[in-house]
Amino acid sequence: MKISKPRGTRDFLPEDTALRRHVESIMRQVVTHWGYHEIITPTFEHLDLFTLKSGEGIIGEIYKFTDKGNRDLSLRPELTAPVMRMYVNEMQARPLPLKLFYFENCFRYERPQKGRFREFWQFGVEVIGSKSPHADAEVIALAEQILESVGIKGDIHVGHLGIIRHILRELEGEKQNKIMRFVDKKDDKGLDEYLEAINAPIELREQIFELVSISGENAISKAKEIVGDLPELESFEKLLNLLDAYGVNYSVDFGIARGLDYYTGMVFEIYAEGLGAQNQVCGGGAYQLIHLFGGGDVPSTGFGIGFDRIMEICKLQPKPIQEVVVVATDDTRSEAIDIASQLRQHVPVYLDIMERNFRNQLSHANNMKADYVVIVGKKEVEAGKITLKEMSSGEQGLVTLEEALELIKR
């Protein structure tokens, strides 16, 4: 019986994997140069970690299971909660801020479609311990830089939840969340009807619509006209100035909402072309989550990049790895092993393990598109040298191992 891979998972062939690793290494290098340190958390966690953070509602999309000790566990659906858990468990004594990053697979039981899988990879960063706009700005600038480093130009939307929360402060939490939902979806009609239904004051309705429609230059002063001087606005203004200093291109969007209340301040999203319905490649913001897991009120900010969506639109090509094929005759196999071992200290080497004859070894080298073949036959062994053959031109010559390496590495 033939077994296929589970729905929403993917096999990555050697070429796919090489490209993924290539892109990953570029992104990794960028964050590392920004002073971020990689961490790894468990693939599964206690289910509570995620329900505490996001509410029971997420269970429908979680891969949960009970282990033999009757523990309720879950494959991680995201990494922010695990990172915060890790911080609370074992990093609270460290000097702040912590600048961390991760690159891990996550699991969600969702309907697969373009850019959405049940096992997917997230590349993200979390800055723990600073509530300054400087932290927010750094994180956004870093996100932009990472995308740019792999050739993706995203459309960055930056907002601040403090402003709309201020307008809605008189309403009960339930209503606030519903309104945020409409705002996030840009569903003006639905929003209007809902505000009508709950009999919201006229002034509040106007404020919401005005705020959400703000765009372009002078966003801050326009917002000030609506809500007056707010400390949140002041900090947001600082953030925008810092983004200018970083040279980040962004548009202000007070309509970015998040369903979850632990997002408190700055929020941002980055969209890219070529992904159909799933065009968001990065999302992030400032949040207060640590107190949920038994730590103090430590402010954090971070983002996650959907790595698979990046791969979908990324045009990069991996540098091809050229293997040197060592070809031997039946009576020089052991000498060939010796030569191969020496070559392997410098370059990737392929040695026949099919007991092919000389001709077929060469033919196979051609099939695998080898650049160079090193021939180790009786003649070579006697001369204490090897024959280096360049496959594309067919040229070959008797040289020493050192000379061959010289030519190959050129």
Place this chain on the structure above:
RNA sequence: GCCGGGGUAGGGUAGCGGUUAUCCUGUAGCCCUGUGGAGGCUACGAUCCGAGUUCGAUUCUCGGUCCCGGCCCCA
């Protein structure tokens, strides 16, 4: 959870009630036991799964499953 389009060798395809299931490519080998790429030959290899209709199903019907796209959702 909802809607639409799909599934024939490893990859790409033809057949659309009865075929030895087509062709290309691939892989292994031979022609050709120290020189590859061309050509010829040989071998390997497929109707997604299950049920129904039928004398007979790859073909028609239903269910499942997986893939692709969209909706919902998106921590």
